[in-house]
Amino acid sequence: MKICNERFSNALEHIPQKTPPIWFMRQAGRYHSHYQNLKKNYTFEELCKNPDLAAETALGPINDFDFDVAILFSDILFVLEALGMSLKYDPGPIFGNFIDENNYEELQSPENAIKEMSFQENALLATRDLLPDHKSLIGFVGGPWTVLTYGLGLNKGIQYENNYSNSFVFKVLSEKIIPLIKYNISLQLNAGAEVVMIFDTDAKSISDSENFNNYSKYLYKEVIKEFPKKNWILFKITF
Numbered sequence: 001m002k003i004c005n006e007r008f009s010n011a012l013e014h015i016p017q018k019t020p021p022i023w024f025m026r027q028a029g030r031y032h033s034h035y036q037n038l039k040k041n042y043t044f045e046e047l048c049k050n051p052d053l054a055a056e057t058a059l060g061p062i063n064d065f066d067f068d069v070a071i072l073f074s075d076i077l078f079v080l081e082a083l084g085m086s087l088k089y090d091p092g093p094i095f096g097n098f099i100d101e102n103n104y105e106e107l108q109s110p111e112n113a114i115k116e117m118s119f120q121e122n123a124l125l126a127t128r129d130l131l132p133d134h135k136s137l138i139g140f141v142g143g144p145w146t147v148l149t150y151g152l153g154l155n156k157g158i159q160y161e162n163n164y165s166n167s168f169v170f171k172v173l174s175e176k177i178i179p180l181i182k183y184n185i186s187l188q189l190n191a192g193a194e195v196v197m198i199f200d201t202d203a204k205s206i207s208d209s210e211n212f213n214n215y216s217k218y219l220y221k222e223v224i225k226e227f228p229k230k231n232w233i234l235f236k237i238t239f
Contacts, residue, residue, distance in 0.1 A: 005136040008068055012195065012230060021136070023069035025197070027061040034060030044089045048074050054123035059130050069136045070127055072188065074120055076142030076199060079180050080151050082116035083107045098153035099176075101168055110179035117187055124191035138233075139188030143200020144177045144223065145215060151177065155202065164211040178222050185223075189231055198223070198234045 007021040028035055038047060038057055047053045057073040081087040084107045086096030097103065108116075120139070128137055142150075145164075149155045152172065160166040185196045200219070206212045224232060 004134050005068060008136040008194075012233075021068035023067045023071070023138075024061075025071065025140075027067060027071060028057050028073050032060055032064075034064060044075075044091070048078070048123070049119045051119065051122035051126040054119075055126035055130050058123075058127045062131065062135060067135075069138055070131050072120065072124055072127065072137070072139045072193065074123065074140075076140070076147060077150055078117065078120070079113070079142070079147060079177075079184055082113040083110075083151075083176060083180065084113075085151065093150065095150070095153075098156075098158060099151045099172055104168075104172065107176060110176060110183055113180050114183040114187060117184060120184070121187050121191040124188060124193055128192040136194050137192055138195050138197060139185075139191075139193035140197040140199060141181050141184050141188070143198050143203060144173055144181055144219060145206065146200050146202040147181065148173050148177050149202045149205060154205065163205075163207040164215055174222075182223055182226060185227060185232070189227070195230070196227075196232050198232060200234075 005021070007017060007019060009015075010017045011021050030036070035057060038053065038060075042050075042053060047057050054073045058070045061067050062070050075089075075093075077087060077093050080095070083099075085099065088094050099107065107113075124137065124139060131137055148169070152158060152160070152169065154160070160169050163169065185198075188196050203212065203215065206215055224234065
């Protein structure tokens with residue numbers, strides 16, 4: 001099926017146009033009565049992991065406001081659950097434990113973990129089936145450092161000496177997080193996402209500018225450079 005969303009295509013190609021495409025991240029979120037009505041009967045996890053419910057949630061803003069772009073209804077932290085971490089939402093994410101040197105070897109390999117993410121593939125396919133041909137569909141993933149901060153508990157005050165340059169921190173980042181996120185991007189693109197957004201909002205927590213620059217270069221080399229430009233949009237919070 002060919003998607004014909006000229007406004008979205010022009011925006012991606014930086015082509016000036018009278019009317020830009022309209023869409024908002026989290027547009028199927030808590031503000032919306034459509035979402036609130038679904039939440040009366042289903043948990044957040046059910047809305048994400050049941051493909052039909054995920055599609056119904058994603059289509060709510062399209063049907064009510066005629067936005068130009070639908071967004072996969074999911075969460076950036078499911079990749080950590082796929083690796084083997086215990087995760088629940090009440091209402092925000094709660095982990096049973098964080099990754100450390102004692103449990104690192106118990107984590108799944110990225111090759112096996114991505115198999116646990118098939119619900120995103122099915123959700124995208126179900127959303128595309130319901131979406132009009134002239135509307136676009138995008139996916140998203142968490143940036144590697146942001147996902148890592150949740151996985152190691154860095155955002156909860158757990159400290160590792162030297163932050164980004166710590167050998168264990170970099171091991172988790174390079175061996176588990178980045179390979180799995182790359183698989184996740186490919187999964188979403190293959191399932192019909194026209195672009196995949198990368199949200200690395202916690203990259204600002206990297207301790208100094210030199211490490212931040214090193215991380216940015218590493219992110220570009222290991223993740224962004226692997227995919228055609230038309231397939232990603234990067235949002236990153238800097239100092």
